[in-house]
Amino acid sequence: MTLAVLCASHTPLMQDGVATDGVRAEVKRGFKALAERAEAFAPDMLIQFAPDHFNGFFYEVMPSFCVGINANSLGDWDTSEGPLHVMSDEALQLGETLLHDGLDVAVSYRMEVDHGFVQIWERMFGNFNRFPTIPIFINCAAPPLPTFKRARLLGEAVGRWALASGKRVLISASGGLSHDPPTPSIVTAPDEVKERLISGRHPSKEVQNARVERVLAAGARAATGTTEILPVDPAWDASFIEQLQSGNLEAFDNIPMTEIRAKAGRGGPEVLAWVAAFAALSVQGRYQADLLYYEAIQGWIAGMAMMFAEPKANSA
Template identity: 45%
Template sequence: MTLALCTLSHSPLMGANHPAEDVAAAVEGAFTAARRFIGEFDPELVLLFGPDHYNGFFYDMMPPFCLGTGANSVGDYGTATGRLPVDRDAAYALARGVLAEGIDLAYSERMHVDHGFAQPLEILFGRIDTVPVVPVFINSVAEPLGPVSRPRLLGEALGRAASGLGRRVLVIGSGGLSHDPPVPQFEGAPPEVAERLIAGRNPTPEQRLAREQRVYATGRDFAAGTATIAPLNPQWDQRLMALLAAADWAEIDSWSNEQFVEQAGHSSHEVRTWIAAYAALGAAGPYRVDTSFYHPIPEWIAGFGVTTAAPAA
């Protein structure tokens, strides 16, 4: 098979705020199954869809999508810093393929990525630099956002381009599911917060630590039932996972951006990475889900899911 898929939630609170032992064991079991699936597929390239949390992309220039022809990890929340092993030739081939289909796609020789990219690489491969990768940023927090059909169309175009590379390509979608962490909103933000959202790259270590400590504290409050952020929505999460497994794009396309926020929190838009990943796999033909795990984990402020999938034939 040319393409295979793994989607997984991420959380900066993993390793800091701890769920019950049986929940942590179940998550690790899902990761182990995903690693086994990936090991059997033996990917030659990873196409990684991820979001950003105002660490690499800001309102001074906020593209809906950006493909990294070169990329650096900023190392937030304890993830590794340094260059990702981007396959530059493959990245440009994919960019050309997408642009040739009329899909607007930004690209960057020096893309900055955060835990949304680094964490899945560390979970699935042990490090951020073990496998050639093409990272693709999908804006999931900076409003206004386009309709959810746009990341699907991007994923389909990238899937067709990836199928033409003649290599085993693992498509990863990193983010979601329902969650509403304390990510600031630009509209109505105080001037000092707005300025950080416009041009906040390279904070001091003290600024980054203060920001991360606020998120850790919110996670503890959320688990204790005292936080004011939106609740997790397991029913919404599992329905979305079922729709993706069934490739029911018409239903997913019909969901408005407002529905995402109302039903699953502001950061539920990160599932755009899952949508793009499944659409990329579907571009190569019918697929089947191999493994599927889900559990709501308040300690991580996450409806937490892990899936793997492969072509049906």
């Protein structure tokens, strides 16, 4: 059968962050174009790589990679709460295959996912269960982080499994590109914040509201260019996109995550998910990757990109 890739940025500020009506209209058109490409591909199954933002995964036990056998959306920011339509039998098979392939992945029978997994689907289709899915978490926020090489090898192993499944499989990634949200570091955070990073599952309304207000305020400052965080970097984003389109994914292998965080921001490592997705597609041969939308939206603290890729005809 065949594979395709759908990738898109997410941001907690998409609903209430600072942006012009024109930008909002273009983002909406981008998601519509992305949805049309997904529908035309007509997948039997979706495999999604995505991060978490200390909502479902914590330092108490922080795997580099985790396959969801069952999963539930927490409904943070502007997303809905409820169970994902997970292909549990196939997810378990995939988890076992990855372990046999030398990838040390965890599995979860009660994975909790946040907007990083579901927001783009709700923007495309109005709900996050348009396609039956296998969710794969990649730790992009809690150093020490996995390397690009490990993400690439994970993606290639997923791609081999998907090709052998006999199904049309849409491989997806959400995250990035350059963005520097005000995420605290466990090394320098006060004790109360450290405890939330270690074991902060299901926080109180008061804690949730404080977090929302902090991120909204950071976005408002970013929109004016006077901020304590790194601005979205369209040049860095363009270079990353061009490298994905080239198909030379091994070129990322030796780039340290410390460099990504320094240049693309604390949220920059979410591009690990994109590399994993394109690596999965690469096992089928050369591909054509189309950039459907890009904008550096400072008020959303996000390099917003949307891509769709399919194998080139007659590729080896």
